[in-house]
Amino acid sequence: MLNLAILISGRGSNMKAILEAIRSNKLKGIKKVIVISNKSDAPGLKIARDEFGVQTVAVTTKAKEDFENELLSVLNRYDFGVNDTLICLAGFMRIIGPTIINKFRHKIVNIHPSLLPSFKGLNAQRQALDAGVKISGCTVHFVDTGVDTGPIILQKCVPVLSYDTDQTLSDRILVLEHEAYVTAIELISSNRIKVKNNKVIEN
Ligand code: GAR
Numbered sequence: 001m002l003n004l005a006i007l008i009s010g011r012g013s014n015m016k017a018i019l020e021a022i023r024s025n026k027l028k029g030i031k032k033v034i035v036i037s038n039k040s041d042a043p044g045l046k047i048a049r050d051e052f053g054v055q056t057v058a059v060t061t062k063a064k065e066d067f068e069n070e071l072l073s074v075l076n077r078y079d080f081g082v083n084d085t086l087i088c089l090a091g092f093m094r095i096i097g098p099t100i101i102n103k104f105r106h107k108i109v110n111i112h113p114s115l116l117p118s119f120k121g122l123n124a125q126r127q128a129l130d131a132g133v134k135i136s137g138c139t140v141h142f143v144d145t146g147v148d149t150g151p152i153i154l155q156k157c158v159p160v161l162s163y164d165t166d167q168t169l170s171d172r173i174l175v176l177e178h179e180a181y182v183t184a185i186e187l188i189s190s191n192r193i194k195v196k197n198n199k200v201i202e203n
Contacts, residue, residue: 001031002189003085005075007092008037012044014090014111017178018185019052027182029189034078036071038094068099082107086188089143090181098145106151106195108143109188111181113173115139115155120148125170128160136160136169138177140184142195151200153184153193 004022006015015035021027033055035048040058048054057074061067075085082104089096089110101108114124116139119131128136137157144150156176160169187193193200 001029001084002185003031003080004033004185005080005085005087006033006035006048007087007089008035008042008044009039009093010042010044010091012042012047012090013174014177014181015044015088016047016051018088018090018181019048019054021182021185023052027186027189030185031084032080034074034080036074038067038092044091064097065099067094068097071100072103086185088181088185095147096143101143101145106142109140109153109184110143110148110150111177111184112139112141112148113170113177115157116141116148116152123166125173126166129164129166129169134160136173138173138180140180142200151195151198153187153200154180156180 006018008015022030035045035054035056037045037058038060040060045056048056055078059067059070059074061070085107087104087108096108112124114128115137119127135157137155139155140153142150142153158172158176192203194203
């Protein structure tokens with residue numbers, strides 16, 4: 001059984017997909033969930049609270065070290081321990097520092113809207129369009145101390161069409177993000193994968 005701490009910064013559609021999968025029992029083995037945002041006005045916080053009755057917390061501390069400590073103390077306060085917690089970054093637009101990453105080693109996952117290692121960082125869909133690639137997609141990966149690096153759990157791909165805009169490509173990728181994130185959490189919660197030599201393999 002796993003606790004999920006979902007970290008968001010904005011609309012929270014990936015968070016919503018995860019919460020829906022838990023509610024419909026598609027995602028099993030989840031004990032409790034908390035949603036944490038670095039923005040107190042993130043629309044996803046309201047969705048988590050009002051539509052799913054999930055505990056939400058805003059951690060808006062600016063300074064990096066204070067932010068990390070505050071995040072750790074929230075997890076501690078709500079009893080989300082290292083051994084039974086998965087931290088899911090779902091559109092969380094703040095870098096998580098080494099204090100938390102080393103403590104929660106291979107227990108933090110992220111979703112990114114490109115086929116990593118291509119197009120790390122911001123505006124991944126725009127980067128894909130600018131590069132003229134014909135296929136893009138999304139990646140769920142364990143988080144390490146780099147930006148959008150770390151062992152890849154799974155990827156899903158979409159065609160890039162000649163008339164795509166940022167919006168149309170992002171929308172097409174987002175549909176797959178929602179599926180990919182739920183599948184990745186399922187793989188972890190059912191203990192079907194592990195990390196070996198910095199790669200994700202089946203258990
Ligand atoms: C998603 O497309 C996610 O992949 C991306 O932000 C969006 C959040 O949407 N994350 C990153 O770019 C992280 N590098 P959501 O708030 O609706 O889940």
